[in-house]
Amino acid sequence: MTTATAPQHDLPDDLPPRLTRLTFHGPLSEARATAMVRRLAGVQPGSVLDIGCGWGELMLRLLAAVPRAHGVGVDVNAADLERGRRAAGARGLAGRVEFAEESAMGTGRGPADVVLCLGASQALGDDLGPALRELRRLVADGGRVLLGEGFWQRTPTEAELAGMWPGASPSDHHDLATLVDLAVAAGFRPEWIETASLDEWEEFESAYQADTEVWLATNPAHPLATETRARLDTHRAAWLTYRGVLGLAYLTLVPTKA
Ligand SMILES: C[S@@+](CC[C@H](N)C(=O)[O-])C[C@H]1O[C@@H](n2cnc3c(N)ncnc32)[C@H](O)[C@@H]1O
Structure with a gap:
């Protein structure tokens, strides 16, 4: 009797790679990131708080642009935080940044001069209104919040919703005008409004x-x-x-x- 033998794989050395081709964990070009960093650096922040930071690429670039600034990134993903620590070390920023493995929900961090929340408002709560008010609490007067947030470019059809993610619903996002209105209602004025391109x-x-x-x-x-x-x-x-x-x-x- 012959036994079919599957090729032997030496786990865990042989695992699928994870996000190694991404610079940012979101649709963000080098040109837009550079402009954002320049705008935020103009505030001359002493402190930066990155909510749901992942590996914190934009925070690291802002810290590099503002030598007096210190940063804290919080996230629940240990592997991404470790990637951030390695990047900080490689760029000589390790002494000015902490990557903390903790939930941002009800965080005791802040207030900070710049608060980044890029693709991560869910880390502050499921509803955007309260999450925006939480961002207002976390930012110091005179500072800035950079929010990266999903919105519907048009109302999705039922068939499209069924193909998106489990339980996708029109209420998962607002349109752009409503999103900005919610930010204003939470205690902000919009200094800059931009949206990721198809590219x-x-x-x-x-x-x-x-x-x-x-x-x-x-x-x-x-x-x-x-x-x-x-x-x-x-x-x-x-x-x-x-x-x-x-x-x-x-x-x-x-x-x-x-
Ligand atoms: C789309 S990624 C964005 C990462 C990063 N802001 C960036 O733009 O590269 C969303 C991040 O939110 C984090 N996250 C989700 N829930 C969280 C929570 N309760 N507290 C902290 N981080 C959380 C995830 O682990 C993930 O790293």
Whole structure:
């Protein structure tokens, strides 16, 4: 009797890569990031707080631009935080930044001169209104909040919603005007309103999967291949459904005085 033997894989050295092709964990071009850093550096912040920082690429660039500034990034993802610490060390910023593994929900951090919250308002709560009021609490008077937040570019159809993410609903996002109105109601004025372009989305979503797609193509018999293929296919189908429907707004917000 012969026994079919699957190729032996030496876990965990042989795992699919994770997000190695991304610079930012969102649709953000080098040109826009440079302009944002320049705008925020103009405030001459002494302190930067990055909510749901991941590996904190934009925070690190802001700290590099403002040598007196100290930063704290909070996130619950240990691997991304470690990537941030490695990047800080490589750029000589380790003494001016802390990557803290903790939830941002009800955080005792802040207030800070600049608060970054990029694709991460869910870290402050499910409802955007309260999350925006929390950002107002976390930023010092005279400071800035840079919020990266999803919005509907147009109302999605029922068929599109069914193809996006489990339980996707029109109430998951606002339109851009309502989003900015909510920020104003929470105690801000918008200094700058901009939105990710289709090019930025395509760059981001391609880079999001590219390393794992290449890994899968060369490791089709790996024990993790089946679940990896399913994850990639599900995400690609969702992305190609929300492409052009889901937007990402970057709002540079000035807190109004109480
Ligand atoms: C789309 S990523 C954005 C990461 C980063 N802001 C960036 O732009 O590169 C969202 C991040 O929010 C983090 N997050 C989710 N819930 C959180 C919570 N309760 N507290 C802190 N971070 C959280 C996730 O771990 C993830 O790193």
